[in-house]
Amino acid sequence: MANDPIHQFQIKDLAGPVNIGGYDISFTNSALFMGIAVASITAFLWYASRKQALVPDRTQSVGELWYGMIHSMVKNVLHEEGMKFFPLVFSLFSFVLVANMLGMFPYFFTVTSHVVVTAALAVFVVGLVVVVGIWKHGLGWFKLFVPSGVPIVILPFISLIEIISFLSRPISLGLRLFGNMLAGHIVLKVFSGFVVSLVALGIGGIVGAIAPLAMAVALTALEFLVAFLQAFVFAILTCVYLNDALHTHH
Amino acid sequence: MAEPRKPHAPKKDAGPELGEFSDRLKNLSDRIAAEKVEQAGTQKPSENFQAATAYSKGYRLASEFVAGVLVGGLLGYGLDWLLGTLPLFLIVLLLFGFAAGILNMSRAANRSQPTAEELKKMTPPRADDEEED
Incomplete structure (x- = not known):
């Protein structure tokens, strides 16, 4: 079917199946677009910083804005001691942002609309939080789950709630990005599909198609906003979680 | 944190060209100084990003x-x-x-x-x- 809204998310094998140790590691369109995202980030940032002029030209100032925005955000949330995480946060933000933006091109594949990708990023971030927390505070980090000043009677319940709350971090982090991208692209496709089906009906349909067309235009703008916003939210939550790991306050 | 922009000071009568320019220059440097003090005070330039x-x-x-x-x-x-x-x-x-x-x-x-x-x-x-x- 031509306007099946889910069709755009299909994973396709591009170079034939490759199996190693029972795992399918074929080169898919998802992998291709991840590669394109990384390559375009690298190429752009290299191109933007090639001159290092005192008075930046347009490309350089875009690069500087990009860098400066994340730099000030990391500094605000993590302060001076957390600046060693800046490369990580910057890479995460750039990857998610460019993957989202690439998905806005027609016929391009949206890497972040697959829960496997976003969940892998989120589990990596929360895993890092655990490692940093234990490295920084030793086993005392687990006091995070045992808040002080709670009566011993209800302490097990509170601890269980805290543990569930902590475990839900990667879920909410990954699910939010995935859900936003998936839902946005489906809605966009559905409205565009309305236009196509209505126009096929004839003159009355063409008049009727104006409303969904306007909606699709507006949604495209909204999707660009969401693509940026979700990348930023992902980065800022990474910072917030890392900050929690650096300063355990319970 | 947006400071209300002051409208231009009304042009003084009988002011020669140079006088008006130096007035405007002083006005501008005052505003920059005020902005800097404010920036140093709050030290949170990207509040709007967090929101x-x-x-x-x-x-x-x-x-x-x-x-x-x-x-x-x-x-x-x-x-x-x-x-x-x-x-x-x-x-x-x-x-x-x-x-x-x-x-x-x-x-x-x-x-x-x-x-x-x-x-x-x-x-x-x-x-x-x-x-x-």
């Missing part, structure tokens, strides 16, 4: 809650699957998941307030914590 938009905030709160419930339910289902007591832990941990979701949500809502102030007030972890366990 982002109402849309992302709302979506964030909702997803925090859903994630709590989901994790609770999944943990319960996993325990039941291991122990073969199907509805028991699913129900219990689902309820705990609701609680964790609410906790997540309230934390996320509190977190959108400025953190710098909070961190300053925060004391380092106490060394004399009672060792009950």
Whole structure:
């Protein structure tokens, strides 16, 4: 079917199946677009910083804005001691942002609309939080789950709630990005599909198609906003979680 | 933090060209100085980024809650699957998941307030914590 809204998310094998140790590691369109995202980030940032002029030209100032925005955000949330995480946060933000933006091109594949990708990023971030927390505070980090000043009677319940709350971090982090991208692209496709089906009906349909067309235009703008916003939210939550790991306050 | 821009000072009568320019220059440097003082005072230039938009905030709160419930339910289902007591832990941990979701949500809502102030007030972890366990 031509306007099946889910069709755009299909994973396709591009170079034939490759199996190693029972795992399918074929080169898919998802992998291709991840590669394109990384390559375009690298190429752009290299191109933007090639001159290092005192008075930046347009490309350089875009690069500087990009860098400066994340730099000030990391500094605000993590302060001076957390600046060693800046490369990580910057890479995460750039990857998610460019993957989202690439998905806005027609016929391009949206890497972040697959829960496997976003969940892998989120589990990596929360895993890092655990490692940093234990490295920084030793086993005392687990006091995070045992808040002080709670009566011993209800302490097990509170601890269980805290543990569930902590475990839900990667879920909410990954699910939010995935859900936003998936839902946005489906809605966009559905409205565009309305236009196509209505126009096929004839003159009355063409008049009727104006409303969904306007909606699709507006949604495209909204999707660009969401693509940026979700990348930023992902980065800022990474910072917030890392900050929690650096300063355990319970 | 946006400072209300002052309208241009009314042109003085009988002012020669140079006088007007130096007036404007002084006006500008005053405004820059005021802006700098303000920037140094608040030291949070990207507050608007943290607030982002109402849309992302709302979506964030909702997803925090859903994630709590989901994790609770999944943990319960996993325990039941291991122990073969199907509805028991699913129900219990689902309820705990609701609680964790609410906790997540309230934390996320509190977190959108400025953190710098909070961190300053925060004391380092106490060394004399009672060792009950």
